[in-house]
Amino acid sequence: MKIGVVTFPGSLDDADARRAAAVAGAEAVALWHGDEDLHGVDAVVLPGGFSYGDYLRAGAISRFAPVMESIIQRAGEGMPVLGICNGFQVLCESHLLPGALIKNHHRKFVCKDQTLRIENNTTAWTSDYDANHEITIVLKNQDGSFVADEATLDRLEGEGRVVARYLGNPNGSYRDIAGITNERGNVVGLMPHPEHAVETLTGPTTDGLGFFTSVLKAVVAS
Amino acid sequence: MSTDTVSNATSTPDVEQPWAELGLKPDEYQRIRDILGRRPTSCELAMYSVMWSEHCSYKSSKVHLKRFGEIPQETPAGKMLAGIGENAGVIDIGEGYAVTFKVESHNHPSYVEPYQGAATGVGGIVRDIIAMGARPVAVMDPLRFGPLDAPDTKRVLPGIVSGVGGYGNSLGLPNIGGEVVFDPTYLGNPLVNALCVGVMRHEDLHLANATGVGNQMILYGAKTGGDGIGGVSVLASETFAEGGPTKRPAVQVGDPFMEKLLIECTLELFAANVVEGIQDLGGGGLSCATSELASAGDGGMRVSLDKVPLRDASLSPEEILMSESQERMMACVTPENVEAFLKICAKWDVQADVIGEVTDTGRLEIDWHGERVVDVLPETVAHEGPVYNRPYERPSWQDELQADGAEKLPRASSGAELRDTLLQLVASPNLCDKSWVTDQYDRYVLGNSVLAQPEDSGMIRVDETSGLGVAVSTDCNGRFAKLDPYTGAKLALAESFRNVATTGARPVAVTDCLNFGSPEDPAVMWQFTEAIRGLVDGCKELGIPVTGGNVSFYNQTGETAILPTPVVGVLGVIDDVTRRTPIGFTAEMEGHQLYLLGETEEELSGSEWANVVHGHLGGRPPAVDLAAEQQLADILINASRDGLIDAAHDISDGGVAQTLVESALRGGVGARVWAPDGLDPFLFLFAESAGRAVVAVPRTEEVRFTDMCTARRFPHAKIGVITGDTLDVQDQFEVPLTELREAWTATLPSVLN
Numbered sequence: 001m002k003i004g005v006v007t008f009p010g011s012l013d014d015a016d017a018r019r020a021a022a023v024a025g026a027e028a029v030a031l032w033h034g035d036e037d038l039h040g041v042d043a044v045v046l047p048g049g050f051s052y053g054d055y056l057r058a059g060a061i062s063r064f065a066p067v068m069e070s071i072i073q074r075a076g077e078g079m080p081v082l083g084i085c086n087g088f089q090v091l092c093e094s095h096l097l098p099g100a101l102i103k104n105h106h107r108k109f110v111c112k113d114q115t116l117r118i119e120n121n122t123t124a125w126t127s128d129y130d131a132n133h134e135i136t137i138v139l140k141n142q143d144g145s146f147v148a149d150e151a152t153l154d155r156l157e158g159e160g161r162v163v164a165r166y167l168g169n170p171n172g173s174y175r176d177i178a179g180i181t182n183e184r185g186n187v188v189g190l191m192p193h194p195e196h197a198v199e200t201l202t203g204p205t206t207d208g209l210g211f212f213t214s215v216l217k218a219v220v221a222s
Numbered sequence: 223m224s225t226d227t228v229s230n231a232t233s234t235p236d237v238e239q240p241w242a243e244l245g246l247k248p249d250e251y252q253r254i255r256d257i258l259g260r261r262p263t264s265c266e267l268a269m270y271s272v273m274w275s276e277h278c279s280y281k282s283s284k285v286h287l288k289r290f291g292e293i294p295q296e297t298p299a300g301k302m303l304a305g306i307g308e309n310a311g312v313i314d315i316g317e318g319y320a321v322t323f324k325v326e327s328h329n330h331p332s333y334v335e336p337y338q339g340a341a342t343g344v345g346g347i348v349r350d351i352i353a354m355g356a357r358p359v360a361v362m363d364p365l366r367f368g369p370l371d372a373p374d375t376k377r378v379l380p381g382i383v384s385g386v387g388g389y390g391n392s393l394g395l396p397n398i399g400g401e402v403v404f405d406p407t408y409l410g411n412p413l414v415n416a417l418c419v420g421v422m423r424h425e426d427l428h429l430a431n432a433t434g435v436g437n438q439m440i441l442y443g444a445k446t447g448g449d450g451i452g453g454v455s456v457l458a459s460e461t462f463a464e465g466g467p468t469k470r471p472a473v474q475v476g477d478p479f480m481e482k483l484l485i486e487c488t489l490e491l492f493a494a495n496v497v498e499g500i501q502d503l504g505g506g507g508l509s510c511a512t513s514e515l516a517s518a519g520d521g522g523m524r525v526s527l528d529k530v531p532l533r534d535a536s537l538s539p540e541e542i543l544m545s546e547s548q549e550r551m552m553a554c555v556t557p558e559n560v561e562a563f564l565k566i567c568a569k570w571d572v573q574a575d576v577i578g579e580v581t582d583t584g585r586l587e588i589d590w591h592g593e594r595v596v597d598v599l600p601e602t603v604a605h606e607g608p609v610y611n612r613p614y615e616r617p618s619w620q621d622e623l624q625a626d627g628a629e630k631l632p633r634a635s636s637g638a639e640l641r642d643t644l645l646q647l648v649a650s651p652n653l654c655d656k657s658w659v660t661d662q663y664d665r666y667v668l669g670n671s672v673l674a675q676p677e678d679s680g681m682i683r684v685d686e687t688s689g690l691g692v693a694v695s696t697d698c699n700g701r702f703a704k705l706d707p708y709t710g711a712k713l714a715l716a717e718s719f720r721n722v723a724t725t726g727a728r729p730v731a732v733t734d735c736l737n738f739g740s741p742e743d744p745a746v747m748w749q750f751t752e753a754i755r756g757l758v759d760g761c762k763e764l765g766i767p768v769t770g771g772n773v774s775f776y777n778q779t780g781e782t783a784i785l786p787t788p789v790v791g792v793l794g795v796i797d798d799v800t801r802r803t804p805i806g807f808t809a810e811m812e813g814h815q816l817y818l819l820g821e822t823e824e825e826l827s828g829s830e831w832a833n834v835v836h837g838h839l840g841g842r843p844p845a846v847d848l849a850a851e852q853q854l855a856d857i858l859i860n861a862s863r864d865g866l867i868d869a870a871h872d873i874s875d876g877g878v879a880q881t882l883v884e885s886a887l888r889g890g891v892g893a894r895v896w897a898p899d900g901l902d903p904f905l906f907l908f909a910e911s912a913g914r915a916v917v918a919v920p921r922t923e924e925v926r927f928t929d930m931c932t933a934r935r936f937p938h939a940k941i942g943v944i945t946g947d948t949l950d951v952q953d954q955f956e957v958p959l960t961e962l963r964e965a966w967t968a969t970l971p972s973v974l975n
Contacts, residue, residue: 009479010392012482012667016667019669053480054392108384109387109391109663111391111660111662138666140664140666142388142391193666196666201672201799201800202669202671202683203669
């Protein structure tokens with residue numbers, strides 16, 4: 001079972017995502033933005049950071065990277081893809097997920113331990129959590145406020161595609177949304193960082209590990 | 223305008239030159255003429271002016287900094303692999319790993335342009351670390367501002383914090399500690415010090431020199447622009463004059479995305495073994511890199527300045543030599559490795575150009591479109607600048623200041639008064655919660671942050687298998703240093719040393735950032751020499767070397783100098799980071815016994831109590847006993863290793879009261895405490911005697927712990943127990959943690975939001 005982690009120029013949490021995949025028991029594979037070959041991975045993580053300096057808009061340039069063409073195609077075929085923070089922004093820019101992420105409403109970068117409620121535990125990345133499971137993982141971003149038009153928000157809610165919601169909204173996200181999924185449930189975007197909560201020594205909890213153990217099961221089951 | 227070539231300079235000796243505008247003194251200009259045997263070309267003048275500036279040449283501090291060489295260059299963990307004079311000191315920490323760390327100032331630019339000034343301060347120190355061959359693993363930022371409620375603080379502080387965060391976060395480096403201190407003397411002179419820690423394998427160590435005739439000099443990274451021209455000479459080496467012109471064009475502009483690429487690209491270049499020597503371009507830009515690389519090498523260097531890629535094609539050769547554009551590095555590469563070098567740069571989309579080569583002339587020769595514009599001995603630029611023995615004298619007001627002790631001021635005595643004093647102190651700017659600042663820094667990235675602020679020191683895991691790690695703390699109490707700069711510097715060292723030991727790490731090395739007023743003021747110069755004497759004596763006594771650092775003078779507006787602020791960073795090594803000791807009292811520690819280690823004296827001068835309650839600064843700082851600090855450190859390190867303590871917190875600003883409040887609020891559980899026999903409750907709570915800590919001992923380990931202290935004859939007293947949701951000072955007062963938390967957390971947001 002191989003989880004690929006893409007490194008864009010300016011990716012920062014790529015090594016952390018690889019470590020989390022390894023802690024969960026997967027083989028972590030480093031993928032390079034300029035290489036469209038996915039090297040036989042079973043799932044992909046788009047990590048946090050400031051890819052291409054977040055110039056223009058966060059994630060706006062990364063979507064055109066050669067590796068993204070392959071990922072978009074494979075995601076359409078059902079491969080699990082998790083976009084964390086900047087990776088979530090890339091997924092929105094790539095139209096694999098609806099909505100957009102804009103600057104935090106308080107205009108400042110924020111780094112804190114954040115509690116979320118898992119609202120959909122049927123996706124490829126969240127099946128190891130109980131319904132309404134409350135987890136505390138790391139939130140750290142500048143452009144973390146999730147926005148979409150009312151119709152899109154209603155559709156996401158109606159179809160159960162809100163994966164996680166903030167308890168105590170830290171950035172002005174509409175309807176406290178911290179993460180969403182596509183119709184099929186294989187592509188998940190999440191603003192907070194589960195990969196920073198996989199070891200008690202370095203993280204606030206180990207609550208983030210469930211994302212990585214969930215996908216192991218999803219891949220085995222498929 | 224035609225180019226001022228060497229031959230032109232020889233034939234027109236009497237041309238007026240703008241040496242004064244470039245910050246040179248008349249005798250310095252004459253010295254340049256004497257060295258060259260002619261007038262300098264305008265390019266040469268630019269280079270000398272930059273390199274002979276206070277910032278680059280350390281001309282006022284050199285004679286005093288030499289004293290750091292008296293300290294044995296051996297650390298408790300092993301030998302030093304590189305010391306003062308390199309981009310940063312390098313220390314062997316065992317298991318084949320070496321660590322490099324250094325703190326630098328970026329004070330003046332941060333006042334002029336807070337965001338960019340602070341951002342490029344982080345960028346500069348990070349490049350120093352990469353230039354040694356190390357991967358940067360953490361940053362820390364000791365910051366000092368004017369009064370919290372001053373209007374200019376509301377301009378300067380948010381900009382600086384946002385700049386530190388904006389740059390460091392974008393680089394993917396965890397910010398694991400530092401300081402936020404307020405004092406009126408910093409109002410026109412905020413201090414932005416930036417520390418970076420890097421890790422490498424021994425064999426990866428790289429030094430800054432250009433050797434091997436025919437080797438190619440490659441400039442890589444960002445293009446050169448018109449920003450930061452004269453940053454070190456015009457900006458960092460002069461006092462701000464009231465009503466003077468704004469100096470914004472002298473502030474550099476940073477691009478953290480480019481720096482991140484530069485880090486990854488440089489580490490890949492090292493791994494591919496295609497670099498002979500390397501230096502970052504920071505203060506002094508190309509003038510500094512070319513002259514320092516050439517003089518450290520074994521030959522000379524020829525550079526074609528017109529090959530430097532430019533952001534602004536209209537830049538003159540003088541401006542190119544002086545530009546402090548960020549995110550640039552210069553490497554010396556053998557001809558056969560040039561292609562491989564350029565290929566790695568291309569992979570990371572980093573521009574790289576061969577701009578020169580190593581020669582056998584011993585001279586630094588720079589051409590501009592085929593015409594020679596610089597022809598100098600590189601060491602005359604890099605190392606043979608003026609050296610000043612500035613006059614220094616103990617100021618006349620020092621005796622009066624020391625006679626005015628805080629011990630005579632009225633103190634709270636009843637329980638209700640003590641309670642009020644405590645709440646007033648915890649809400650004061652220097653003691654309140656700093657998360658408004660630190661929540662803007664990423665402390666998690668890279669996944670190896672074992673401890674970060676508000677812990678006593680930041681701690682980074684170096685090896686995931688063995689658990690080997692390093693801890694770093696930075697400290698300085700400028701109020702103590704004002705009262706007695708010798709003792710104040712020792713106290714800064716002692717506090718930083720203690721903070722590292724409190725987390726369970728063994729202190730091994732020191733870096734320092736010496737922030738002072740104008741060296742042209744004999745009183746300031748006296749403070750400076752006294753602080754160095756304190757650090758040298760202190761380091762000798764503790765057996766740890768100074769591995770590098772930085773001096774920042776001219777932190778002065780008009781006649782008002784800042785508090786003397788010798789910021790000391792101590793690095794420690796811990797064999798197994800899982801044994802680290804945090805500060806918080808947690809639910810699992812309910813019932814643990816609290817011990818006060820060390821002696822509490824009637825020491826209130828320079829304290830936060832005197833500052834907050836009485837607005838007073840006078841008297842003598844607390845006594846410092848480094849032998850006792852060493853003993854305390856041994857106890858804390860051994861107790862951590864043997865599992866005898868579950869929490870520990872150093873006692874400094876605000877005294878035991880502040881220590882208990884921080885530990886309780888950190889872990890969410892309170893304590894019932896009492897003053898040990900014979901100690902007045904007020905002094906117990908608020909005295910700031912050095913060499914002390916509070917530790918939480920599980921009942922099962924109490925005998926072993928007290929036996930250890932007794933065997934070492936180290937003063938220890940049981941002062942309470944971890945319990946409940948209040949801070950209960952027996953027979954005096956009780957405060958709910960909720961009330962403490964409200965007071966402690968409200969201060970910064972109420973002013974800054």
